[in-house]
Amino acid sequence: MESVNPATGERVETYDEHDDGDVEDALAAADDAFQDWREVPIREREKLLANAADVLRENKERYAKLITREMGKPIEQARAEVEKCAWGCEYYSEHASQHLGDEPRASPAGTEVFTSYEPLGTVLAVMPWNYPFWQVFRFAAPYLTAGNTGVLKHASNVPGCAKAIEEVFVEAGYPEDVFQTLLVGSGKVDDILADDRVKAATLTGSGPAGRAVAETAGRHLKKTVLELGGSDPVVVLDDADIDEHIETMAQARYQNTGQSCIAGKRFIVHSDVYDEFLDAFLDEVDGYSVGDPENPETDVGSMASEGLMEELHEQVRESVEAGATVERGGEPLDRAGAFYPPTVLTDVPKGSPADEQELFGPVASVFEVDSEAEAVEKANDTDFGLGASVWTEDRDRGERVARQIEAGCTYVNQLTKSDPRVPFGGIGISGYGRELASDGIREFVNRKTVWIE
CATH class of the missing domain: 3.40.309.10 (Aldehyde Dehydrogenase; Chain A, domain 2)
Structure with a gap:
């Protein structure tokens, strides 16, 4: 898998693609990691996410240059993208426990009823190249902090960014295999999504890609969030x-x-x-x-x-x-x-x-x-x-x-933007579901009713 600088046409780096055996190992490892990760108290998960924000800022210049060289973004905007990822991590490190706290419900006298927000398992993320860091952290910050594990299939022209994001979570102290990058082509997405160990998927990308993911997820009754562009x-x-x-x-x-x-x-x-x-x-x-x-x-x-x-x-x-x-x-x-x-x-x-x-x-x-x-x-x-x-x-x-x-x-009187504090997503052929804020972190959880008589 080659990384090519679109401003010069020069090769940046070459990476080995993962084969079917690597995919199997990654899904097995993500499933195993979930069993322990889901039991980690949310306050500890929030602390690790705050660590990720620190790692991003400490390495901002290196990551920004990588973004620019792989997809051509002006360097000042690349720096701003890394900074926004750190902000997104800080937002959920401060508010995830509030968004996912047990929610009391009306009930008869003498009973206790509440909604519990519990993780689903491994979430597949199929992400685009245009914001190669932010799009991933928009997924990873809330869903990992909710207790899920994540497997990233990034766009094939930004493999260096995909590997660097995996590095962020490792350096932040996350347990092994809670977040993994798979360097695979789009042809493998269908089989990965169909695997029983993958419980949900999120995709940002083109309409055809979104329809393909939605079709496979529908056959296997798996939750999806799709953001498919706009005019x-x-x-x-x-x-x-x-x-x-x-x-x-x-x-x-x-x-x-x-x-x-x-x-x-x-x-x-x-x-x-x-x-x-x-x-x-x-x-x-x-x-x-x-x-x-x-x-x-x-x-x-x-x-x-x-x-x-x-x-x-x-x-x-x-x-x-x-x-x-x-x-x-x-x-x-x-x-x-x-x-x-x-x-x-x-x-x-x-x-x-x-x-x-x-x-x-x-x-x-x-x-x-x-x-x-x-x-x-x-x-x-x-x-x-x-x-x-x-x-x-x-x-x-x-x-x-x-x-x-x-x-x-x-x-x-403001340009349209994604902001961690407010829900983000579209309607029509722009997709469905919401990312960010409390709505986003609750997309891939089991909203469990608990009734105690």
């Missing part, structure tokens, strides 16, 4: 303060080189501020530094691979052929590496890729609407339903519009 609307109303928020709006699209499930992808702008918005947005784009992701001055790095860049460019090309106008960008950069410039499309025709598909890269689609009602209608004109944002100077109006948008999370 998030950014609704800019006629009273939005463009000057105040344009930097954040642009960041919502182009951070992580646009390779984010919750990136703002469809900018739906009221006609009264459309020209002002577009001019300001293009000015922001013109100011971005595109280049070497290891340079701290770089705003937009390389995409994660040549193949992904080619897929994105084909979507742009088809949209332009259908009638979209290229305001900025629109062609791969003439240089080594998978570099696609920050691109802005206007006059996007209905039904074109830039209108109805997820563009997983630095391409913004801008739409003009004549009213608040039309903005809401356009925002909901999608099969996706992950995140959304609304921009207005009227907080009450912002809340009203946010409630009308069909998405798992909607932010007013």
Whole structure:
């Protein structure tokens, strides 16, 4: 399994894949480890998770460079990702016992009734490359602290990150085999999920991958949580303060080189501020530094691979052929590496890729609407339903519009983000289930009713 730097095309490292025997050994070890791990008091599990936060911070520079070299993220954003993982660990180290404490229930006099939250066993995590540390810790921090064991099948282009995350838990003092990384291809996922020792699965990735996991899990009656991407609307109303928020709006699209499930992808702008918005947005784009992701001055790095860049460019090309106008960008950069410039499309025709598909890269689609009602209608004109944002100077109006948008999370005057303190997930073809906060940690537990007469 090769790790290739997408900014240079150079090989970073080669790793040995795990074979069927290695997979069998890992699942057996995870099952054995669970029997002891589930009995470890939650306060001790919380302490180990706090240790993991310390390990992350102590090694932040090394891990950030690894992220950047494997998938092209600008180095400052890679550092921020590692820091966010540490924050997520700290959140659950402080709040897991509260989220999983026995919950008293109404009952007749003389009885005691409560809900107990107990671990299920080994959880399989199938994770993507775009946030190669955060996506994993978003799974591992709550589910391990709940008493489950974890087996990670990471994206094949970030094997170094996968091994480094395993290292974090070892150095934090976790018992052997509580968390393991399997370097295997996607073809092995079905058999791993079907194994009786695997009790549940979580996947962040593409729609086809999610459907395959859901189908296998359904046949074996196993719980799953799926986060499958989005085409998030950014609704800019006629009273939005463009000057105040344009930097954040642009960041919502182009951070992580646009390779984010919750990136703002469809900018739906009221006609009264459309020209002002577009001019300001293009000015922001013109100011971005595109280049070497290891340079701290770089705003937009390389995409994660040549193949992904080619897929994105084909979507742009088809949209332009259908009638979209290229305001900025629109062609791969003439240089080594998978570099696609920050691109802005206007006059996007209905039904074109830039209108109805997820563009997983630095391409913004801008739409003009004549009213608040039309903005809401356009925002909901999608099969996706992950995140959304609304921009207005009227907080009450912002809340009203946010409630009308069909998405798992909607932010007013803020970009859509995942935060350990609030539930995260989508509806429609963006998936189901929730991660983070109390909702996330309770996804993979047995919510057991205990009635004592």
